[in-house]
Amino acid sequence: MVGMEAQYNDEAREGPRHAVIMLGLFFLFLIAFGLSLSLGSVHIPLAGLFGVLTGEEVSSPAWAIIVHTIRLPKAITAVLAGAALSVSGLQMQTLFRNPLADPFVLGISAGASLGVAIVVLTVGAVGSVLIAGMGFLGDLSLAVAAIIGAAAVLGCVLLVSRSVQSVMTLLILGLMFGYATGAFVSILIYFSVPEQIQSYILWTFGSFGSVTWRQMPVLFCAISLGLLLAFLCIKPLNALLLGENYARSMGLNVKRIRLWILISASVLAGATTAFCGPIAFLGLAVPHLCRSLLHTSDHRVLMPAVTCLGATLALLSDLIAHLPGSQFVLPLNAVTSLIGAPIVIWFILYRKNLSQAF
Amino acid sequence: MAIFKTQDLAVGYKHGRRPPRVVARDIDVSLHRGEFVCLLGPNGAGKSTLIRTLVGMQPPLDGHVYLMGRDIADMSAIEVAQVISVVLTDRMSVGIMAVRDLVGLGRYPHTDWIGRFTEEDERVVSWAIRAARAEDLAYRNVAELSDGERQKVMIARALAQQPDLMILDEPTAFLDLPRRAEIMALLQDLAHSTGKAILLSTHDLDLALRCADRIYLLPFEGALQTGAPEDLILNGAFEGAFQSEGVRFDADTGAFKLNAQRGRTSVAVSGEGRRAYWTKRALERAGFRVGDAGSRWRVVIREDGVWCVERGGVVRECDSIADLIAALKSNHR
Incomplete structure (x- = not known):
């Protein structure tokens, strides 16, 4: 009886406990955002930062330029990309009921890579002058190529998903799309010169720093749309925890919801990859961290938590990649995985509730 | 409706x-x-x-x-x-x-x-x-x-x-x-x-x-x-x-019974209650047929919980069902 009462009390505390953790996550996010504006090769103190953001006179005019043209767009991009990848990962893990699923399981990033590879490795050779001459479009050319590539794969996946009964089949088909597009990239690389290959490899390292203010509205709209769709799918995602058969028996139109989830997750992953490169790890790890931290699989709690933590970790990864105080910059993907993996491993071994989640 | x-x-x-x-x-x-x-x-x-x-x-x-x-x-x-x-x-x-x-x-x-x-x-x-x-x-x-x-x-x-x-x-x-x-x-x-x-x-x-x-x-x-x-x-x-094959639904008891095709040797059981019931079950399981008093083998369950196996005047006492089955099988051979 005593044991039961203890459990009861535990549960009664669950609601407030979630609220406290969410609040903590949000504060962490604010701190990370502030730090990413303040730290870098040039340190801008907090007071100066406030001055710059409110438009007052500050002691060094260079600060305003640094914040406005470099750090603010980079930070906003990191927030959007981190949130997008993490939410997309959560959707994939629930849809496929698979802890290894991430935003890229359906070959979205492979499609984007192919688009970029075609531009960098072929067009780049004959038409770099052409692209430079296209102005705004040239500015967007990598992103446009990546979007076209991602959209092509997304189109294939959606087309197939209409006739596929089992979600497992879809997962395997997605993997196959990924391999096929990867093969094309290999062939392109094989026939390219080292300079082109290097610029392609640089793209695959990922970066939040290449989005300009002109491109920002496109990224912002795409990711807002994806997030909106994802939040509208919270209730169906909870029902899908029971499996598709139960979800159907509770009145869910499984095929339609599956389509919406795929569209949402793919737009999020596709837009992010197009503008920032294939950023690894966040989409896989953040949902696990949130589940473990909040000890729940309820998407009403997870969805906002994942959005917040995803943005925070993206900001922090970028911060670490820029090695504040130095002129060096590490590849973003190396940072997310190198620092992220041990954290997740420790978390999972320490909290021991991953096995319950799947 | x-x-x-x-x-x-x-x-x-x-x-x-x-x-x-x-x-x-x-x-x-x-x-x-x-x-x-x-x-x-x-x-x-x-x-x-x-x-x-x-x-x-x-x-x-x-x-x-x-x-x-x-x-x-x-x-x-x-x-x-x-x-x-x-x-x-x-x-x-x-x-x-x-x-x-x-x-x-x-x-x-x-x-x-x-x-x-x-x-x-x-x-x-x-x-x-x-x-x-x-x-x-x-x-x-x-x-x-x-x-x-x-x-x-x-x-x-x-x-x-x-x-x-x-x-x-x-x-x-x-x-x-x-x-x-x-x-x-x-x-x-x-x-x-x-x-x-x-x-x-x-x-x-x-x-x-x-x-x-x-x-x-x-x-x-x-x-x-x-x-x-x-x-x-x-x-x-x-x-x-x-x-x-091998199984049939017994309408008398509402349960399945294994078809007792192997029961060639018939054994008569005399006794009452639970002990007799489980003795009969054991005999069927071991491949014997529970027969009437004219059978070659007779098993008498005594009040003190001892099974007496009798054939042609020779009596052997067994103190468990496992013992009884073993006795029947060895003599049978």
Whole structure:
């Protein structure tokens, strides 16, 4: 009886406990955002930062330029990309009921890579002058190529998903799309010169720093749309925890919801990859961290938590990649995985509730 | 009016352009309020296919299913979900979730876009947990439940959906005998006390015969028969449906018996009560036939718990059934 009462009390505390953790996550996010504006090769103190953001006179005019043209767009991009990848990962893990699923399981990033590879490795050779001459479009050319590539794969996946009964089949088909597009990239690389290959490899390292203010509205709209769709799918995602058969028996139109989830997750992953490169790890790890931290699989709690933590970790990864105080910059993907993996491993071994989640 | 009715229903599988494989056809059944019905039949007769068709997991090959007088094919998924709820055999891992939240998922067709609970929803969930006798599980983590506890929770979830009809696919599979009896008694009680119709498929012949108001009997080949369990036994339907090599349905006891083809040597048993009953069972198991007093072998069970084996005046005393069987076998050879 005593044991039961203890459990009861535990549960009664669950609601407030979630609220406290969410609040903590949000504060962490604010701190990370502030730090990413303040730290870098040039340190801008907090007071100066406030001055710059409110438009007052500050002691060094260079600060305003640094914040406005470099750090603010980079930070906003990191927030959007981190949130997008993490939410997309959560959707994939629930849809496929698979802890290894991430935003890229359906070959979205492979499609984007192919688009970029075609531009960098072929067009780049004959038409770099052409692209430079296209102005705004040239500015967007990598992103446009990546979007076209991602959209092509997304189109294939959606087309197939209409006739596929089992979600497992879809997962395997997605993997196959990924391999096929990867093969094309290999062939392109094989026939390219080292300079082109290097610029392609640089793209695959990922970066939040290449989005300009002109491109920002496109990224912002795409990711807002994806997030909106994802939040509208919270209730169906909870029902899908029971499996598709139960979800159907509770009145869910499984095929339609599956389509919406795929569209949402793919737009999020596709837009992010197009503008920032294939950023690894966040989409896989953040949902696990949130589940473990909040000890729940309820998407009403997870969805906002994942959005917040995803943005925070993206900001922090970028911060670490820029090695504040130095002129060096590490590849973003190396940072997310190198620092992220041990954290997740420790978390999972320490909290021991991953096995319950799947 | 029947809650649920099928007309000329044919179930089976359709693959592309090949002709469909019909598992069972011409199914005309109905279900009424407060009825507890068990679907029985040998493996491969199509019980699962029928259940899957009734809950809408696969389309019927032919015929109609009517729910509250409306053709289920014309109803939306939400409309169906408000009348039927199910307990399936799917082994699912729901993730990190308290039992109460899992039961709460049953409110799906009744809540708003994000699944917010009203007081009414909370009340129904509490009622469902109580009705499934899962109160002490309410705040446990679903991943930590035993099979039997999990089944109760899934029944609670189905109840929380507030259906008029519950359909359960083999809810007693994987459970030990006491748990099976508990689940069956629970479902019978729910049907009678709440007025919901409950249909379940099971392999548990004995329990079904004892609990069900009506039986749907689906033989391997042939038409589905319905009736009170006892009627189906008396008219020989059971014997027909479950006929197979080596096993037969014994209409006298309502249980299966291994065909005693091996019983060449007959043994007469004299004794009373439990000891005599189990002695006879042991003899049949060991391949002897329990015969009359004229048999070559005679076993007398004495008051002091000793078995005396006698043949042609030679008596041997045994102090356990294992001993007795050994004695009979060695002498027999």
